[in-house]
Amino acid sequence: MPLKIAAGYATRAGQRPRNEDFVGMVMPDEPELSSKGMIAAIADGVSGNEGGREASEYTIRGLLSDYYATSDTWPVTQSLDRVLKAINSWVQHQGSIRAELAGMATTLTSLVLRGNFYYFAHVGDTRLYLLRKGVLTRLTADHVWDRPEMQHVLTRAIGLDSQLAIDHGMGELHEGDAFLLATDGVWASISEYDLTDHLSQLVSKQHEAEAIANTLIDSALAAGAQDNVSALVVRVDALPETNLRDALSGSQQLPVPPKLKVGQVIDGYTVEEQIHASTTTLLYRVSEPRSGNHTPRKLVLKTLHPDRAQDVHERSAFAHEEWLAKRVVARFFPQIITPEQKTYLYYLTTWHAGNTLQQHLDAGEHFTIPDVIAHGTKLVRAIGALHRRSIIHRDIKPGNIHLGDDGELRILDLGVAQSGLEAEDEVRAPRAGTPSFLAPEQFNNAPASRQTDLYATGVTLYLLLTRHFPYGEIEPFQTPRFGEAVVPSRYRPDLPLWLENVLLKAVARDPADRFETAEEFLLALERGASRPLAPIAPKALAERDPASVWRAVATISIVINLLLLYLLVVR
Template sequence: MTLTITAGHATRCGKRERNEDFVGMVTPDEPERSAKGVLAAVADGVSGNDGGREASEYTVRGLLSDYYATPDTWSVAQALERVLKATNSWVQQQGTVRPELSGMATTLTCLVLRGTFYYFAHVGDTRLYLLRAGALTRLTTDHVWDRPEMQHVLTRAIGLDSQLTIDHGMGPLHAGDVFLLASDGVWAATTEYELAFQLGRLALGECDNDACADALLDAALEGGSGDNLSALVMRVDGLPQQDLRDSLSSMRQLPLPPPLRPGQLFEGLRVERMLHASAGTVLYKVAETAEGGRTLVLKTLQSARAGDALELAAFAHEEWLARRAVARFFPQVITPAQKNHLYYLTTWHDGATLAQRLEGGQHFTVPEVIALGEQLVRAVGALHRRSIIHRDIKPDNVHLGADGQLRLLDLGVAQSGIDAGSAAPQAGTPSFLAPEQFDNAPACAATDLYAVGVTLYFALTRHYPYGEVEPFQRPRFGEPIGASRYRPDLPLWLWHVLQKALAREAVERFETAEEFLLALERGAARPLPARAAPPLATRNPAGMWRAIALLAIAGNLVLLYLLGR
């Protein structure tokens, strides 16, 4: 199920000759709705001439188009911040280029509904309200002078100053939530009781969104409003999926399955064989018993973990993340017809992991590794766009399907914005951990991309770029071993790509999976420049100080010799 909303708006001049307010909204289809969300905005232009209307319209129109053009890897707040700061510069410049628009500016309040959360950005004195379970809450703060006689004078607005400071906020969505974005012409002449009453009628289904917005404007006019009036009303009718908290709550009520044997029937499934067992989890290959039933993978906790609250939370988190990873790069979660035990099901795909292929003696050519790398980077990028950090990318978790599709497995230690999983910075396999993680730096996109680099290096050479790292070892990272030592057929451009992915410092790596992918796709046509050799102080600080000490000793010996002559 996708996010389902209804929306309506109304805007009028009121007692003014010209309406300087502007209202806009975008409700994209999937997959953009899941990736970027639904965006709505209200702006109130400020100027003594036509500039106010131009500022509000340009700001809203620009936001509605440019937000959806930002990279999916950016967070909502980052995307809104970048777009609005660019807009602020444009509005400021217009007063210089066109003197008749000097002093034009606009307030803005915008709202993004994505997944099971809302996000907002705000500057000025337009407002955002939330009605939830009958209670009205104002989510924004007016940016005006706090002196009574100057409460209509803005301290912040788009175009008002070259340095724009934006308020950001976020929170969870509930089915039935009603949001109101309103200009000051509405809220200044209407009591919060009246606002709650009209929004409550919408929540109860007594009117539609457009009628609710019109009623709010009527109430403001009756209250004596002399300004332009604009209201945009949104109601959340359905959420895309159960959130993590609900998932964890329901899982705690379920017992773990008993140990399963091949041939055993279990909740409409026939167990074919055990696939893998670790200290915490166990996987089975199963088949639906119904005619034409599918082959699936069942994952559950070991029976010894039944009373472990942390393991239950981590398992619920893993399933929640797996349900969010809806793309061809991942096994898809299947909802069973009946479920009386704690487990989850995913699609089964014939094939083998990259580790199994390597252990079986398969030799990967350079073009095959490049193609593998492009698919793997796309998979990682799909996770990052959903704000998921995998944290355990390695050949064992890269599945090469018989259908030619690469799939990334095992979100057991993955992290997200709402993280109930392992918080240990070194979760994962030591040889694939980025150098900064051994200093307890948190996992991020750069650490995943580092692990991709190690995986591709290993697929080419069957060696590790910095040598194998044992558990509990504190490794030292110098420069990665040139892959051409093991693969003389390696193109120089590909080594430069791997070098960037494997850089010891996170800031020197690819910033996003998309940048990594572009480097692989361009290949020798537009190769990355060779990485500059780091100074000795960075490569080998101990060696540098030894060299300085030897030079100092040699200098002192020469000086003693000269003095003794």
């Protein structure tokens, strides 16, 4: 589903002889809607002559046309920044060469909605408001002198100075969000209480967007507004599916938080404990803000390590991980929680009491055969849920599988997962993951696949039962030689034959001998002894290791030739 909005505007001269405000909006068709988004802007011209109107109109028209001419590879903020700085130079130049336009300048507030994010660029004292769930928030700051008698004197405007400083901001979009772009003739005449009331009528669809904009203008004039009055309102009716490009773009805008301590608060969430720390990421258990009688939930906050704050690749990988986590809406995974406001680079998930399977192993826990069958069935179902969403996990192991106190099994850490959109990463990093759980073909640089995930699942179940690896433990940077897998019954004589055959098929050295899909693996576990799998048939040496066979043939041929040569010489 594409982005859907309702929008309307109104602008009048009010008590002034001419209207120096200008309002504009573009809602493009595809593919521009996905690549660039929709843009709305409002400007209030400043000049004692005719230049105010010309500055505001040129700025809006130039922005609406030139923004869509910028490169699709640029982030939204970069596109807005480049266009507005070019416009600033033109406006200032015109004011310097044409006497009737001397001192021309304009305020500007622009809003871009693309994918699941909003972006804004702002200079001057026009304003941008957001109404979300009945709460009105002003997103922009006025660029005016802070002295009482000079509060209408601009410190920043387009055309005012050769060096233009633009305020940029961004945030996530929610369905039902309402935005208001207004000149000072409107916001200075109407209280925020009344603004909230008017925008609430827009959200509840009591009136059309254009009618709301006109009502705002009427209210401002009735309240005694002496300036030009302009308002543009936008309501978000539908959002597209979360877009990876927008997620990657957003990751470059937000700062990485510093290392957090217990008791610190970030965007209203209180840190209770640091759960995990690595060289690239930090995990904290936090509690959400208290709301009425509602008991605050415990959540997990994951963010980049401050040392990686300037690493563009790590930022992109982190945003990709969050994007994937939002797609796996199922009981087998922690679920993403969207904060009301987000001023740092992090994401939140549900927190569940319990431990990883690796923690259970490290604590010396003994897994019974029924335990492993039950956990294996849930794990394979979870893997199937990933694969149906075209996601390859690439790091299935006990440390990434959480067993909750509620009995539910959940897969953690999508940090090296692939979604099918990053084929180049697959080729570049085929060994991403933990060596002992990598399939044999991955050591020959074969790409990760559904079968390599299922192989790692088989190794995980084998390890839970035996505390050994089927081909021995593999160290990082080691290139192992794979012989035959050790039968698990060597370590667990009580293992039923049908389960041994399932495990050996899952960890078979040859991909052709393994399960092709998670559904096939699950069926084998569920049927159990009632319809057991046949053991994998042993292969001839020529089939198992053709290179060794040809080396042996070559060696024998050389020996025979040498023997014949010797016999000829002796004669």
